[in-house]
Each structure stands twice: as structure tokens, then as C-alpha cells.
Amino acid sequence: MNLFRYEAVDRNGKIVRGVMKAQDEQQVVRNLAVMGYSARGIYATGSVAGKSSVSATMPRTASAQRVASASGVPVSVKPKVPVAQLGMLFRQLAVLVRSGVPLQQSLFDVERAISNRRLKRALSHIQECLQAGQPLSTAMAAHPDVFPAHVVAYVWCAELSGKLDILLGEIADDLEQEASDTRIGRIGWGIVKANLIFFIVSFPLYTIPGNLTSRVLSDNPIDSANGHSLLRALASDVLNAMIHKYVPLAVAIILIWILWGHMKRVPALRRLLDSLLLQVPMWGNLHRCRSIARFLHLLDELYAAGINPSRAWDAASVAPRNSEIAEKLRTARNNASASMGIADMIALSGVLKPEEVALIASGEKSGQVPEVLSRLSQAYDEKAKLQKSAARALSISLMSAFVIALTGAAIIVILKTYMDPIARFLGM
Secondary structure, eight states, X not given: OEEXXXXXXXXXXXXXXXXEEESSHHHHHHHHHHTTOEEEEEEEOGGGTTSOOGGGGSOHHHHHHHHHHGGGOOTTOOOSSOHHHHHXXXXXXXXXXXXXXXXXXXXXXXXXTOOOHHHHHHHHHHHHHHHTTXXXXXXXXXXXXXXXXXXXXXXXXXXXHTOHHHHHHXXXXXXXXXXXXXXXXXXXXXXXXXXXXXXXXXXXXXXXXXXXXXXXXXXXXXXXXXXXXXXXXXXXXXXXXXXXXXXXXXXXXXXXXXXXXXXXXSHHHHHXXXXXXXXXXXXXXXXXXXXXXXXXXXXXXXXXXXXXXHHHHHHHTTOSSOHHHHHHHHHHHHHOOTTOOHHHHHHHHTOSOHHHHHHHHHHHHHTOHHHHHHHHHXXXXXXXXXXXHHHHHHHHHXXXXXXXXXXXXXXXXXXXXXXXXXXXXXXX
């Protein structure tokens, strides 16, 4: 019998650690499962310390690094799985874990109800990783096309803080809200795109009154005595213009939209867009406030749980959904000295105002860092909600103005094509 150290998650999502005698690592995993625990890591001690262990397939340092980098995918890249399905997945996991069902059993139960093949394959692989002793966050990080980097970081924070059931519920809340915002955004953009495509495709129709007037008033009208021939000639002109000019233009615009949707997943372009987004009035402030609120909230949870500040920073810095802000936080961590506190690292990152940094420094001196971080997080969350309401109102106004502008352009084209031949006929 050999002695092993283990780290596991109990039915309530709390992290438990201990030692156990067993023949090998797999027996430790089985024993923990019987006890109602989900293994996170198993480490050999004593004479077997040099042998392979379950966690050797993913060392703890490598695990942290992989979760932090999320396979190099920017934190704002959206998954290939619908966000609404991810929200439902995490909602079910939160309910099951909170009710005392072991994490691995919860994943098994949820997988059976999943219809999305990509998500189903990912969950199957995650269960295998958990069975081998890997943390949930590390297993999820292996599927960046399913689980966004900011979600993986949130799960990592949940594991570190020992509040898996609570933070899984928060992840579900965020994903459900994102799915709702996405639906509303698609409706708005759909109206704008549909109006633009309709305007382009139907553009030749707006010239019919003018062309008809021009043919009737011309010196050599085409079969002017025969109304049917005149209408057939006009219909032929309009149809040719639509088929050979305006329909291809509309198709080209649609293809550009589709290509742009794929290009936004390119890491370099995604990071550039995130950087530019912060410069956009109103929307930039919305993303900034939302990202900082999430970072401060998770830092508060980890700090209150007694996690080492450096490790807490590593986990929380990947959670913001803007690559530019996440990169500033990680850069500050890399450039920070060992003697720096949280306030110093935040000042080094430049993501907060000087007075807010001073408030955190006061919290460090008074031993009330979690309280200060919590208040700042709530303040930024309220700012994000206000910015979101203002941005949505502005979006509706801009969309309405765009539709009105297209309608006005159509009226102008009709009047111009109608009046020009009359003006030429009258010699004006």
C-alpha cells in the first residue's frame, strides 16, 4: 500500500484535502467517488513520489498556466456552441452541485440531456479528465471552441474559492444575460441588414416612374403606341439591372458579413477590436465597467477565501471579457515585484482611477480588502447597467434613423428620376 495526498471537491462544492493509503492512483479516485468526492488532484508521497500520478498528465503549474491562457484564445471570442445552451448547462450544474450531487455525476446527468454534438463530446471528455484527477477548469480549457476563456477562468476561481455551486450559478446568470442581449442585438441588426439589402435589391424599382416618363416624353419612344410593349421594355430593363448589378452587390455584402463573423475569431484581430472598442463612446465605457466589475468581484471572492493574492490575481485577471483589459492585468502581474500588494498591482495595470487605487490601499492597511473590493465591484456593476441602458436607447435611435434615411433616399431617387425627364422636356 502506498500513501497519496489528494485534493477533491465534496457534494457542496467545497475543496477537501487529505491523505489516503491505496494500491495506485486509480484506487484513490474510486475510493473518493464512493465517499461522494470528485478528485481534483492526486499526488504520490514517500517511496512512490517519483512515480507517475494521475495529476502528472496535467501538473498543477501547467494546469494554472493553461487555464490562464485558455489555449491562446482571446477572452472575448465567442464559443461555437450557442450561448443559451451554455447558460442552460451551467444552470443545471449549479442546481445539481448545490443539491449535493457529486460534480462528475452532475456532468453525466447533464450530458444525457444535451443534444448539441460538439458540447456533448466536450462533456464526455471532461468527465474522463475528472476521472483522471484533473480540475474542472483545466478540462474545460481543452475545449476553447466550447467554453470561452472568461468562463474557464470563472470556473477556476470557483474551484480556488471553494464556492463552486455559487459561482456556477453566477456563470449561468452571465451566460443567460449574454444570450438575451445577443437575441435583442440580432433583432436590431437583422432589421438594419434587411432594410439595407431590400433597398439595394429593389433600387431599380424606384427608377420605374422616371424611366416611364422619359420614354413617353422622348422623341423616339419605344413602341409608345403600344402600352404593353413599353411595359415589357421597362420590366426587362429593371430585371436586367437587378440580376446583373444589384443582386450580385447584395450577395457580396452578405458574404462580407459572413466572412467578418469568422474573421472576428482570429486572435490578433479580436485583440485589436477589443482595444478599439474601449475607445468608442458609451459602448467602450460599458465594456470597461463590466470587465472591471467581474475582475474585482472574483478577486474579492478569492481574497475572502484566503487564496494567495498572486494566485488570486492570476485567476481573476483572465475573467474580464475584454482582451485589452485582461492583458493589462496580466502584464501588471508579470511586472510586479514580490513585495507589491493588490493596490500596487492595480495601479501598475492602470485599469482603475487613482482614487479607487487609494481606497484599495486603505483597505489593505485596515484589513478590509474584501469589503473594499466588493463595494468597488458593485459600483462598477451599477455603472455598467446604466451604460447598457443608455447604449441600448442610442442603438434604437440610430437604427430608426438609418431606416428613415433609407426611406428618404428611396423617395429622393423616385422624385429625381421622375423630375429629370420632365425638366429636360420643358428645356429647364
